[in-house]
Amino acid sequence: MVSRQRVFNLLRTMNSLSCQCPAHGCRGNIQVSNATPVKDYAFEIKNSTVRYGLGVTREVGLDLVNFNAKNVCVMTDTNLMTLRPVQSVLDSLTKNGIKYEVYNKVRVEPTDSSFKEATEFAKRGKFDSFVAVGGGSVMDTCKAANLYYCDPDADFLDYVNAPVGRGKPVTVQLKPMIAIPTTSGTGSETTGASIFDYEELKAKTGISHSALRPLLAIIDPLHTMTMPEKVSNYSGFDVFCHALESFTAIPYNERSPAPPNPALRPAYQGSNPISDVWARFCLQTIQKYFARSVYNADDIEARSSMHLAGTMAGVGIGNAGVHLCHSLAYPIAGNVKTFVAQDYGDEPLVPHGLSVVMTAPAVFRFTAASDPDKHLEAAGLLGTDTTGKKQADAGAILADTIIKYMDTMNIENGLQKLGYAHEDIPDLVKGALPQQRLLKMTPLPQTEEDLSKMLEDSLVIY
Ligand SMILES: NC(=O)c1ccc[n+]([C@@H]2O[C@H](COP(=O)([O-])OP(=O)(O)OC[C@H]3O[C@@H](n4cnc5c(N)ncnc54)[C@H](O)[C@@H]3O)[C@@H](O)[C@H]2O)c1
Ligand SMILES: [Fe+2]
Structure with missing residues (x-):
C-alpha cells in the first residue's frame, strides 16, 4: 500500500504539471496562494x-x-x-x-x-x-x-x-x-x-x-436511427462506463489538494451530488433501454432515451471525471494490432466503447472497497437484486452485473479476442501510466502491479 504522504506528493506534482486553468478554462493571470494544500471542499458544474x-x-x-x-x-x-x-x-x-x-x-x-x-x-x-x-x-x-x-x-x-x-x-x-x-x-x-x-x-x-x-x-x-448495431452497442458501453466511473470516482471532498485559487479547480473534480444525479439517471436508462436500442434499430423510444443518456453522462464525466476503465482503454485502443471492428470500416481499430468496457469487471472488483454501498447501488440501478447482499461482495456483484450486460450484448470475451496476450501487459501498463489526469480520479491508490492484474484478469472475462 502506498503511503498517504506519497500519494499527496504525487497529486501535488501532477497538479503542477497539469493544465493550470479554471476547469481548464482560465484566460487570465492567476494568483496562487502559498497556503498548505488540503482536501478540496467544493465542486462546480460547467456545461454547454x-x-x-x-x-x-x-x-x-x-x-x-x-x-x-x-x-x-x-x-x-x-x-x-x-x-x-x-x-x-x-x-x-x-x-x-x-x-x-x-x-x-x-x-x-x-x-x-x-x-x-x-x-x-x-x-x-x-x-x-x-x-x-x-x-x-x-x-x-x-x-x-x-x-x-x-x-x-x-x-x-x-x-x-x-x-x-x-x-x-x-x-x-x-x-x-x-x-x-x-x-x-x-x-x-x-x-x-x-x-x-x-x-x-x-x-x-x-x-x-x-x-x-x-x-x-x-x-x-x-x-x-441510422446507427448500425455495433456502433449502437459499443458507444452504449461508453455511456455505461461514463456513468459507472463518474459515480464511483474519488469523492470531490477527498481529492487533494484544494486549489489555491478557485480558477485552478480542475474539470475532473471527483464524484459529487450533482454528477451522481446524471449517473443514476443513466444507469436506470441503460437498464431499461440499452439492449432494446441495440437490437431494435427502429425502437425510437429506446434510441431516443439512450441518446439523452449519452449527453447526461457527458455532463457527469465532464465535471466528475472518469478513472480506471478509461485510463486502461487508451493503450488498449492505441496498441491495436489486427482487430477490425464490424461497422467501423476496414482498418484495424478498437472502438472506444469496446476498449473501455474490456476492463470494467476487473476495475470495479478493485474499486468496490472504496465505497461498497455505492457499488451495490450501481448494480441495483443496472437491474441486479441486491437485497440482503453483503458489502464484502459488492465488487463481485457489480462485476457479475457488468458481465451479464457484456454477454447479452455479445461483447468480445476479453483482451485476447482483441489480439492481446500475457506478453503485451507491460506495454499496456506503460501506456496507462501517462493518463494521470484520469488515474488520480480512482477512489483508491493503485500500483503498477494493480494495473497489471486488472489487465491480466481482462484477457478472458467470461
Ligand atoms: N471528447 C470526449 O469527451 C470523449 C469522450 C469519450 C470518447 N471520446 C472519443 O470519441 C471517439 C469515439 O466516438 P463514437 O463512439 O461516438 O464513434 P465514432 O465517431 O468514432 O463513429 C463510429 C462509426 O459510426 C459511424 N456513425 C456514427 N453515427 C452514425 C449514425 N447515426 N448512423 C450511421 N453511422 C454512424 C461513423 O461514421 C463511424 O464509422 C473516440 O475517439 C473516443 O476516444 C471523446
Ligand atoms: Fe468514453
Whole structure:
C-alpha cells in the first residue's frame, strides 16, 4: 500500500504539471496562494447549452443566423456524409442562406495526423464558425481544428495534456462551435475534451480545456436511427462506463489538494451530488433501454432515451471525471494490432466503447472497497437484486452485473479476442501510466502491479 504522504506528493506534482486553468478554462493571470494544500471542499458544474428534441436539427440554420455566421465549416466523416444526419444539417443551412463548406475526411478514432489534416482544411477556409455532425471522432476533430485554426502559430503539443504535451491553457478566442452528436456515447458535445491517438506513443491522449466546449449541443434522437448495431452497442458501453466511473470516482471532498485559487479547480473534480444525479439517471436508462436500442434499430423510444443518456453522462464525466476503465482503454485502443471492428470500416481499430468496457469487471472488483454501498447501488440501478447482499461482495456483484450486460450484448470475451496476450501487459501498463489526469480520479491508490492484474484478469472475462 502506498503511503498517504506519497500519494499527496504525487497529486501535488501532477497538479503542477497539469493544465493550470479554471476547469481548464482560465484566460487570465492567476494568483496562487502559498497556503498548505488540503482536501478540496467544493465542486462546480460547467456545461454547454443543451437543446434536445426529435427533429430539432432543423433549427441549426437559424442558430447560425443568430450567431451572425457568414462562412461555416461543417465537419463530418465519409460514412455520415450521405446519411440523414448530415443531409438535415445541410438542408437547414441552405434554407437559411448560410454559406458553408464541408470537411468529410474525419478519421474514425482520430490521430494527431488526422487532427492536423482537418486543421489545414480549416485554415484554408477562413471560417467564422464550426458545426460538427457525427460521433465523438467528428466532434473531437472539430474542437481541435477550431483551436489550431484560431492559434495558427501554436505547436501541436502546446495544448496536449501534460505529461505528453505542455498542457498550455487556451487563451485565444475560439470560433463558435455547434455539436450535433449522431452516436449515443461519448458526450463530447458537452465536454471540453478532444481525444486522439498519439501515433508516436501508440496511446490516446487529449486536449482538455473548457474553451473547447461547444457553445451549443443539438441533441436530435432522429440521428441515431441510422446507427448500425455495433456502433449502437459499443458507444452504449461508453455511456455505461461514463456513468459507472463518474459515480464511483474519488469523492470531490477527498481529492487533494484544494486549489489555491478557485480558477485552478480542475474539470475532473471527483464524484459529487450533482454528477451522481446524471449517473443514476443513466444507469436506470441503460437498464431499461440499452439492449432494446441495440437490437431494435427502429425502437425510437429506446434510441431516443439512450441518446439523452449519452449527453447526461457527458455532463457527469465532464465535471466528475472518469478513472480506471478509461485510463486502461487508451493503450488498449492505441496498441491495436489486427482487430477490425464490424461497422467501423476496414482498418484495424478498437472502438472506444469496446476498449473501455474490456476492463470494467476487473476495475470495479478493485474499486468496490472504496465505497461498497455505492457499488451495490450501481448494480441495483443496472437491474441486479441486491437485497440482503453483503458489502464484502459488492465488487463481485457489480462485476457479475457488468458481465451479464457484456454477454447479452455479445461483447468480445476479453483482451485476447482483441489480439492481446500475457506478453503485451507491460506495454499496456506503460501506456496507462501517462493518463494521470484520469488515474488520480480512482477512489483508491493503485500500483503498477494493480494495473497489471486488472489487465491480466481482462484477457478472458467470461
Ligand atoms: N471528447 C470526449 O469527451 C470523449 C469522450 C469519450 C470518447 N471520446 C472519443 O470519441 C471517439 C469515439 O466516438 P463514437 O463512439 O461516438 O464513434 P465514432 O465517431 O468514432 O463513429 C463510429 C462509426 O459510426 C459511424 N456513425 C456514427 N453515427 C452514425 C449514425 N447515426 N448512423 C450511421 N453511422 C454512424 C461513423 O461514421 C463511424 O464509422 C473516440 O475517439 C473516443 O476516444 C471523446
Ligand atoms: Fe468514453
